[in-house]
Amino acid sequence: xxxxxxxxxxxxxxxxxxxxxxxxxxxxxxxxxxxxxxxxxxxxxxxxxxxxxxxxxxxxxxxxxxxxxxxxxxxxxxxxxxxxxxxxxxxxxxxxxxxxxxxxxxxxxxxxxxxxxxxxxxxxxxxxxxxxxxxxxxxxxxxxxxxxxxxxxxxxxxxxxxxxxxxxxxxxxxxxxxxxxxxxxxxxxxxxxxxxxxxxxxxxxxxxxxxxxxxxxxxxxxxxxxxxxxxxxxxxxxxxxxxxxxxxxxxxxxxxxxxxxxxxxxxxxxxxxxxxxxxxxxxxxxxxxxxxxxxxxxxxxxxxxxxxxxxxxxxxxxxxxxxxxxxxxxxxxxxxxxxxxxxxxxxxxxxxxxxxxxxxxxxxxxxxxxxxxxxxxxxxxxxxxxxxxxxxxxxxxxxxxxxxxxxxx
Numbered sequence: 378x379x380x381x382x383x384x385x386x387x388x389x390x391x392x393x394x395x396x397x398x399x400x401x402x403x404x405x406x407x408x409x410x411x412x413x414x415x416x417x418x419x420x421x422x423x424x425x426x427x428x429x430x431x432x433x434x435x436x437x438x439x440x441x442x443x444x445x446x447x448x449x450x451x452x453x454x455x456x457x458x459x460x461x462x463x464x465x466x467x468x469x470x471x472x473x474x475x476x477x478x479x480x481x482x483x484x485x486x487x488x489x490x491x492x493x494x495x496x497x498x499x500x501x502x503x504x505x506x507x508x509x510x511x512x513x514x515x516x517x518x519x520x521x522x523x524x525x526x527x528x529x530x531x532x533x534x535x536x537x538x539x540x541x542x543x544x545x546x547x548x549x550x551x552x553x554x555x556x557x558x559x560x561x562x563x564x565x566x567x568x569x570x571x572x573x574x575x576x577x578x579x580x581x582x583x584x585x586x587x588x589x590x591x592x593x594x595x596x597x598x599x600x601x602x603x604x605x606x607x608x609x610x611x612x613x614x615x616x617x618x619x620x621x622x623x624x625x626x627x628x629x630x631x632x633x634x635x636x637x638x639x640x641x642x643x644x645x646x647x648x649x650x651x652x653x654x655x656x657x658x659x660x661x662x663x664x665x666x667x668x669x670x671x672x673x674x675x676x677x678x679x680x681x682x683x684x685x686x687x688x689x690x691x692x693x694x695x696x697x698x699x700x701x702x703x704x705x706x707x708x709x710x711x712x713x714x715x716x717x718x719x720x721x722x723x724x725x726x727x728x729x730x731x732x733x734x735x736x737x738x739x740x741x742x743x744x745x746x747x748x749x750x751x752x753x754x755x756x757x758x759x760x761x762x763x764x765x766x767x768x769x770x771x772x773x774x775x776x777x778x779x780x781x782x783x784x785x786x
Contacts, residue, residue, distance in 0.1 A: 384588075384589070384592065385560050385563060385564065385588045385589070385591065385592040386429075386560075386584065386585045386588045386589065388563055389556075389559050389560055389563050389588070390434050390437075391434055391438065392437075392438065392441060393438060393441075393442065394410075394411065394414060394438055394442065397431065397434065397435070397438060398431075398548070398552050398555050398556055398584075399430065399431060399545075399546070399548045399549070399552040400430070400431060400435070400545055400546065402546070403435075403543055403545070404435070409541075409543065410435065410439070410543065413439065414438075414439060414442045414443060417443045417444075417489075419439060419443055419445065419490070419492065419519050420519065420540075420541060421513055421519050421520040421521070421539055421540040421541070422520075422521055422522075422540050422541045422542070422543055423498065423521075423522045423523075423524060423528050423532060423537070423540050423541070423542045423543070424436065424521065424522070424523045424524070424543055424545055425523075425524050425525075425526075425527070425528055425542055425543065425544050425545065426525070426544060426545030426546065426547075427525055427545075427547050427582060427583065428525060428583050428585065429548070429580070429582070429583030429584045429585040429586060430545045430546065430547060430548055430582065430583070430584070431545060431548075431584075432496075432523035432545060433449075433494070433496060433523060435545075436449075436492065436494045436521045436523065437494075439492065439521065440492045440494075443489065444489055445489045445490065445491055445492050445519070446467065446470060446489075446491035446492070447491070447492050447494065448463045448466075448467070448491060448492065448493050448494065448518070449494045449496070450463070450493070450494070450495050450496070451495075451496045451497060452495055452496065452497045452498050452499070452500035452501045452505075453496075453497055453500050453661060453702075455495070455501075456505075457505060457508050460493070460505075460508060460509065460512075463493060463518070464512050464517055464518065467491045467493075467517055467518055468517060470488070470491070471488045471490075471491070490516055490517075490518065490519050491518055491519070492518065492519050492520075492521055493512075493518040493519070493520050493521070494521045494522075494523070495509075495520065495521070495522045495523070496523045497523065497524060497525070498522030498523065498524050498531075498532060499524045499525070499526040499528075499531035499532065499663070499665075500663065500701070500702075501701075502698060502699055502700065502701040503533055503698060503699060504699065505701070506532065506533045506535075506536050507533065507535070509536065510535055510536065510539070513536075513539050513540075514539070520536075520539075520540060522536075522540065526663070526665075528542050531665070547581075547582025547583075548580070548582050548583075548584055549582075550577050552584075553576075553577045553580045553582075553584060553587060554573060554577055556584045556587070556588065557573055557576050557577065557587055557588070557591065558573075560587075560588050560591050560592070561591070564591070564592065564595045564599075565601070565606060566591075566595050566599050566606045566607065566608055567606065567607045567608070568591070568607070568608045568609075569607065569608070569609050569610060571609070571610040572608050572609055572610045572612075572613050575610050575613050575614075576590060576591060576613065579613075579617075590613060590616060590617060591608070591613075593616050594608050594612050594613050594615075594616035595608065597612075597615075597616050598612045598615070598616065599612075631662075634653055634656055634657055634660075634662075635653075635657065635666075635667070635670060637649070637653045638650060638653035638654055638657065638667075638670070638713075639670060639674060639678075641653055641717065642674060642678070642713065642716050642717040643674075643678050643721065645717055645718060645721070646717065647713075647714055647717045647718060650713045650714070650716075650717045651710060651713060651714070654667065654709060654710065654713050658702075658706045658709065664697045664701070664702060664705050664706070664709060665694070665697055665698060667697075667709055668690070668693050668694040668697045668698075668708075668709065668712070669694065671690045671693055671694070671709075671712050671713070671716060672687070672690040672691060672694055674690070674716055675687040675689070675690035675691075675716060676725070676726065677723065677726045678716075678721050678722075678723060678726075679716060679719045679720070679721055679722065680721075680722040680723060680724055680725045680726060681722055681724060681725055682719065682720035682721055682722035683719040683720055686715070686716060686719050689712060689715050689716070690712060690716065693708050693709065693711065693712035696708040697709065724784060724785065724786070725784065728783040728784035728785075729783070731783045732783045735778060735781070739777065739778075742775035742776075742777050742778065743775055743776070744775060745773065745774075745775065745776070746759075746760040746761055746762070746763060747760075747762065747763055747764045747765040747769075748762075748765065748773060749761040749762060750762065
């Protein structure tokens with residue numbers, strides 16, 4: 378049986394920095410990653426950016442251009458054992474195995490430190506990230522992590538302190554057009570100007586999006602046996618309609634599903650909340666993203682009606698962070714059921730935003746003198762802190778807002 382060909386995005390993946398499109402602030406002459414390759418001084422780094430902007434490609438180019446062994450793992454499925462196996466292999470290959478008697482007096486060849494590329498590093502929990510530290514410290518591997526999430530929140534401080542964070546920007550329309558034309562050449566098809574505009578807009582900064590649609594359309598409407606291998610706007614739209622529904626973390630279905638999950642909990646519909654949670658879990662949604670929304674929901678929608686809701690939501694987030702998939706789906710389910718069944722009150726949330734409206738509309742109104750800090754005698758002489766009582770029951774708002782009520786118990 379013949380193996381299916383690799384996806385178009387993989388087939389046209391650049392192999393050198395000269396072929397790489399986009400991220401000029403990192404790969405242009407004299408820029409950081411250009412210098413890393415030119416000087417062959419590769420250090421641990423985190424590549425942070427949205428999907429389809431070249432994180433994996435850049436890691437492979439760094440390894441290829443500097444002659445380093447390249448080991449690739451995805452944090453979605455990898456475990457400590459997978460990391461341990463790569464570390465042991467890296468150590469064996471660097472040591473070069475047993476040396477024969479004739480080479481004992483010869484200096485050992487110094488082999489370059491291999492690169493461990495960990496895609497979606499934010500999916501590793503704290504314990505798994507801690508496990509990486511000693512191997513980075515002792516120089517067994519250089520770590521290149523890729524993430525779509527803010528490393529400040531998703532990567533432990535000890536790991537961040539040992540790696541430089543590089544931010545990859547969404548690809549520009551001009552970048553996307555260049556990549557689309559490269560895909561057209563590989564497929565041997567032409568695309569109308571309207572079609573190229575559509576593919577560019579459809580990408581939304583993610584080159585893979587447009588390449589996947591281009592390839593799917595070519596397979597359906599412009600196969601190699603077709604006399605005229607031209608792809609039109611109409612064919613692209615037809616192909617898009619015929620594609621199977623898929624859950625893309627950066628596309629509409631992602632936001633529709635989390636919206637349905639939140640609204641189901643708000644309506645106290647436990648069954649619907651569990652169903653939409655199951656859809657997200659089955660699609661591989663980041664569990665911390667779901668848990669974060671639960672923490673927000675606990676304050677925004679449950680609020681003071683159940684003071685334990687925020688405690689539960691925070692506990693679920695912590696459990697998800699430490700445990701990870703697959704077991705943390707049970708923690709998510711528990712949190713969803715608790716929050717869906719909890720009484721609801723938006724009083725504290727709505728009250729805050731009513732206060733915020735006054736702040737934005739009226740600016741910084743003078744604070745009553747009795748509430749002001751009075752660290753010096755001069756300030757006290759001007760009335761700062763005067764008449765203040767520890768448990769003052771009077772109106773403490775600025776004069777222009779006296780009598781205003783934001784929170785109604």
